[in-house]
């Protein structure tokens with residue numbers, strides 16, 4: 285049987301249904317997995333719901349979208365030639381620039397010919413008899429594969445709260461994660477932004493410059509640190525490129541896989557003046573390193589408060605209206621929700637055309653044909669931007685009807701929250717791998733190296749299976765349970781698990797509350813993965 289191949293760039297109009305490996309998703313993870321597995325001589329098909337490569341950077345085209353891990357680090361390292369030839373223009377690349385990079389990678393490694401676009405995987409079923417997966421797609425396609433690699437993304441399934449009456453709104457409602465490719469011109473419009481996470485914080489200053497009026501609906505204020513973005517200094521770039529491998533190796537030894545200075549002392553071991561100087565210096569330097577000033581910021585609430593107070597004071601200094609400043613100032617633990625990195629976020633609230641509505645006590649009642657109704661008042665809009673985030677880490681996987689050995693459904697296995705071995709594999713689901721899955725550093729770290737580490741591990745594992753003539757690998761329930769319990773213990777030691785964030789699934793009504801990423805640090809985690817492999821895949825049954 286043959287499937288229609290909708291890939292315009294593909295040479296064939298039809299494709300085989302039998303593959304050594306099927307990869308779901310063509311973001312950074314799926315692209316690199318394809319490159320590796322094809323290089324090993326496997327027959328591979330990537331299935332991607334979007335019309336082109338890039339994943340996050342294909343879908344998130346909202347105004348102001350850019351990375352907040354520095355470009356020189358938010359890029360692949362698997363090819364020395366690639367990292368030498370690519371020139372980033374800014375400290376934090378914009379979404380269009382990252383998409384140009386993705387396109388360059390796809391062309392350079394001739395990836396598109398094995399990617400089937402505009403196709404969504406709806407089901408994956410393991411056949412115990414043949415030890416193969418049957419993959420089904422929304423266009424009726426069926427594939428048989430020895431290995432299934434889920435590169436479906438941690439932040440790819442949009443969280444779209446269902447407000448009463450929202451279908452009646454006469455204008456458009458945009459989700460930041462599904463932004464129209466042609467862009468949106470808000471000139472002269474009355475615009476609502478719902479949400480104050482990273483997507484909102486990046487887009488608000490840009491939308492504010494266009495719109496006639498912008499009203500932000502805030503449920504929980506967020507901490508954000510200035511990006512101080514700008515062109516990259518050619519001398520600094522040359523210095524990194526002179527020893528890019530050494531630069532990457534040093535990054536790997538840091539807790540989050542990000543090369544910046546991590547303070548080793550307690551915030552409480554120094555004087556208030558010294559702390560202030562340190563926070564000020566980091567605030568001026570900008571970006572995520574701000575939160576790494578002292579070792580105990582994420583462990584000791586008193587230490588945490590010193591840095592939270594610093595940011596609250598900054599907000600009061602930047603925002604002219606004290607009432608608005610007070611509304612914007614978060615009261616919870618800094619870093620518990622992911623901190624944001626902005627370009628002029630707090631400053632945007634000094635504009636005459638921008639205002640803030642606190643919906644923490646009085647949630648959005650409904651969307652009416654005219655706009656948004658809160659506490660009996662209807663705010664009228666021409667357009668609504670839903671910056672409401674994602675069903676993170678588990679959403680994209682649970683959207684697929686995945687059934688493992690003996691018909692076990694992933695939706696049942698994860699009824700009380702995600703359970704996985706190293707965030708890489710699942711007991712009961714042989715020959716299936718998840719990239720940056722729950723229980724790995726993933727979203728708590730620089731995602732590009734996290735992805736590459738997982739892809740290298742998975743493809744090495746498949747190579748091992750092939751070399752040994754093995755057909756089936758499956759995580760063992762006891763190894764999985766021990767890892768899950770370790771992930772939970774480590775999370776409990778940190779302040780990160782102490783608030784209602786998307787890391788614990790709190791943003792999606794009804795989602796079980798489990799701290800999903802592994803926060804024991806990249807070096808510890810990578811070492812554990814290496815040990816498991818070196819011991820002949822300890823914790824897995826191979827046959």
Ligand code: FAD
Nearest residue numbers: 309311312313333339340351352353404405436437440731
């Ligand atoms: P994705 O890029 O999400 O790709 C997954 C792909 O799988 C998608 O294209 C999706 O369409 C496809 N897919 C999913 N389900 C199916 C299905 N059933 N059938 C077919 N296809 C499917 N991380 C950082 O480390 N630093 C940053 O600065 C940073 N910035 C970010 C900015 C934004 C706006 C967002 C949303 C995330 C950001 N992230 C950042 C996280 C980012 O998601 C990762 O860095 C990385 O891009 C993830 O790559 P991926 O390939 O794993 O997943």
Ligand code: N01
Nearest residue numbers: 350351352445479480481482483484503504622671672673
């Ligand atoms: O999503 P979010 P995001 N009614 O979940 C609010 C990465 N990223 O897309 O906090 C009203 O953070 C919700 O309120 P609350 C990064 O990892 C990176 O912004 O739940 N409001 C919150 O304010 C990031 O963390 C960049 O009370 C509702 C907002 O919507 C992750 O992606 C840029 C609501 C959602 O914030 C997700 O970021 C963008 C409701 N019913 C994204 N439901 C970079 O800068 C939700 N909200 C690199």
